[in-house]
Amino acid sequence: MTSSPNLDQMTPDQLRALAAQLLSKVDTMGRKIHRDETIIEQLSHEIAILKRHKFAKRSEQISPAQGSLLDDLLNTDLEAIEAELDALRPAPTSDETRQKPKRAPLPPQFPRTVLHHEPENTECACGCQLQRIGEDVSEKLDYTPGVFTIEQHVRGKWACRQCETLIQAPVPAQVIDKGIPTAGLLAHVMVAKFSDHLPLYRQEKIFGRAGLAIPRSTLAQWVGQFLGTWNGKLVCDDFAGYKAGFELGITEIGCMAHARRKFFDLHAANKSQLAEQALHSIGGLYEVERQAKQMSDEDRWRLRQEMAVPVAEKLHEWMLAQCALVPEGSATAKALDYSLKRWVALTRYLDDGAVPIDNNAVENQIRPWALGRSNWLFAGSLRSGKRAAAIMSLIQSTRLNGHDPYAYLKDVLTRLPTQRASEIDQLLPHNWSLPTLG
Numbered sequence: 001m002t003s004s005p006n007l008d009q010m011t012p013d014q015l016r017a018l019a020a021q022l023l024s025k026v027d028t029m030g031r032k033i034h035r036d037e038t039i040i041e042q043l044s045h046e047i048a049i050l051k052r053h054k055f056a057k058r059s060e061q062i063s064p065a066q067g068s069l070l071d072d073l074l075n076t077d078l079e080a081i082e083a084e085l086d087a088l089r090p091a092p093t094s095d096e097t098r099q100k101p102k103r104a105p106l107p108p109q110f111p112r113t114v115l116h117h118e119p120e121n122t123e124c125a126c127g128c129q130l131q132r133i134g135e136d137v138s139e140k141l142d143y144t145p146g147v148f149t150i151e152q153h154v155r156g157k158w159a160c161r162q163c164e165t166l167i168q169a170p171v172p173a174q175v176i177d178k179g180i181p182t183a184g185l186l187a188h189v190m191v192a193k194f195s196d197h198l199p200l201y202r203q204e205k206i207f208g209r210a211g212l213a214i215p216r217s218t219l220a221q222w223v224g225q226f227l228g229t230w231n232g233k234l235v236c237d238d239f240a241g242y243k244a245g246f247e248l249g250i251t252e253i254g255c256m257a258h259a260r261r262k263f264f265d266l267h268a269a270n271k272s273q274l275a276e277q278a279l280h281s282i283g284g285l286y287e288v289e290r291q292a293k294q295m296s297d298e299d300r301w302r303l304r305q306e307m308a309v310p311v312a313e314k315l316h317e318w319m320l321a322q323c324a325l326v327p328e329g330s331a332t333a334k335a336l337d338y339s340l341k342r343w344v345a346l347t348r349y350l351d352d353g354a355v356p357i358d359n360n361a362v363e364n365q366i367r368p369w370a371l372g373r374s375n376w377l378f379a380g381s382l383r384s385g386k387r388a389a390a391i392m393s394l395i396q397s398t399r400l401n402g403h404d405p406y407a408y409l410k411d412v413l414t415r416l417p418t419q420r421a422s423e424i425d426q427l428l429p430h431n432w433s434l435p436t437l438g
Contacts, residue, residue, distance in 0.1 A: 038327045041270075106139050106180070107211045112150045113142075117169035124160035130167065133159045138171075141212070142182040145406070148210060151182060173417030181222055187409035189219055194391045195405055223387070226413070233352070235359040238342060254346030256285065257358035262335035274322060274332055281315040284308075289357050301353030312347050316340075397429040408432060 005018065122130040134157040142149045159166045175186060192198040200216040200223070207214045233251040236242050237258040246252050260282045267275035288308040292300040319336050326332045339346060349355040398408045411434060412427045425431060 034327065038330050041327075041330050041332075103180070104213065106141055106150050109211065110148050110150050112139075112152045114152045114154060117153060117155045117172065119156075119158055119167050119169055122158055124163060124165050126160065126163045126165070128160050128162040130158035130160050130165070133157050133166075136168070139180065140174075140182045141180045141185055143185040143188045145188075148212065175226065175413050175417055176222060179222065183413035184410045186222055186226075186413050187406050189222060190391055190409055191395065191405045193223065194388065195395050223391075226391075226416075233348075233355055235349075235356060235362065237359075238338065251348070252345045253348050253355055254342045254344075255358045255360075256282065256346055256349075257360050259339045259342070259346055262338050266331055266335050269331070272332060274326070275335065278315075278319070278335075281311065281318070284311045285315075285357065292353075295353075297353035299353070301351070304350045304353070309350055312350065316343060316347075394429070401429045401432075403429060403432065407434065411435070 007015065010018065119130075124130055136155045136157065138153050138155075140151040140153065142151050153172065155169050155171070157166060157168050175183060181189075189200075189203060192203055193200060200219045203219060204214060204216040231249040233253050234242065234245065235253040235255055237255050242250075242252070260279065263272075263275040263278040263282070266272045267279060285308050288304060288311070291307075292303045295303065319340055323333065323336045323340060326336065349357050395405045395409075398405045408429065412432065415427065419427060
């Protein structure tokens with residue numbers, strides 16, 4: 001230890017040098033204390049959150065048996081990629097044309113419904129009566145819950161013996177050209193996979209027990225053909241995986257619940273008064289939503305403009321002011337930064353009465369898909385992930401609108417090939433209804 005200097009014996013210059021040295025040490029210690037306090041606050045915040053999640057299951061180990069679940073998804077993409085490559089290749093010459101394998105006939109034990117397709121007019125343009133000289137027969141595999149049946153389409157060939165004109169009814173429009181599945185079977189496969197969480201390799205075995213040898217690669221090809229691009233508004237958190245979609249034209253809507261959760265965790269960790277004030281202001285925005293819950297989109301927009309916009313503006317100003325006062329890198333600063341960096345996205349809901357303030361409702365709706373995760377854990381590829389997300393969203397939207405997913409998909413897949421592009425929105429779940437008979 002060093003003894004303290006005798007200040008009475010020091011000259012003025014020595015005293016000034018000592019004072020400068022002590023001030024430098026104080027400044028250094030002050031910066032260190034500030035840095036340590038920031039780290040302590042951050043670690044204390046993380047420890048508090050971990051304690052709250054102490055008893056939650058966090059295991060993400062992968063079972064080796066789940067590797068086979070990739071097969072049907074990879075086959076889907078391989079089929080799609082192969083089709084794209086075929087479209088890019090030049091047409092083969094006659095010598096290069098390979099004999100395509102013939103499709104195995106459908107089992108004879110299934111009941112068949114014969115559907116005849118004949119020309120509306122059997123009179124030739126020359127005035128003679130056409131004579132039926134033959135027919136083409138194609139079979140489609142249909143399914144209604146619990147029963148496989150076969151639709152046998154018979155297209156008669158009619159010819160004029162005078163001028164040798166040949167006419168035939170056109171092939172009925174199908175979702176999958178030259179494929180064997182009807183809309184009913186396609187709907188069943190999709191609902192079984194994406195609603196009942198039954199992977200395609202299990203469906204392959206079920207079909208096999210019924211006498212149908214349909215490989216999962218074929219099932220995957222069926223599932224992989226229905227789906228176009230989508231542009232709209234997506235309510236989400238700040239997950240980086242969404243960013244590519246925003247670059248392609250999807251509008252980002254920030255989730256206020258995720259912003260609120262940052263302050264809730266901060267308040268739960270150390271009873272932060274700043275976090276409490278933020279929660280109070282955000283609570284004001286949610287109070288407006290409670291009042292507008294049963295309103296129309298137009299009335300909800302008006303109420304938001306009148307009551308929520310002023311609250312949001314004051315909250316934004318307050319956050320900007322607080323951000324300049326809190327230590328950089330602290331848990332408080334991170335909570336403020338999360339909201340400030342996403343403020344435009346977080347407040348876009350104010351300009352559209354049809355857009356919710358958060359995605360809590362969606363998160364509650366997708367909780368049942370946790371069962372599916374254990375059955376088909378991997379998407380397999382970007383293509384498969386996009387496809388699965390689109391089909392899951394469609395099925396869940398169907399349920400939210402009070403429809404049976406199987407009945408909806410069967411009808412939509414039946415009508416889709418001939419639906420006018422200008423009327424395609426009639427097939428969306430919130431506009432759809434079963435056609436009336438008679």
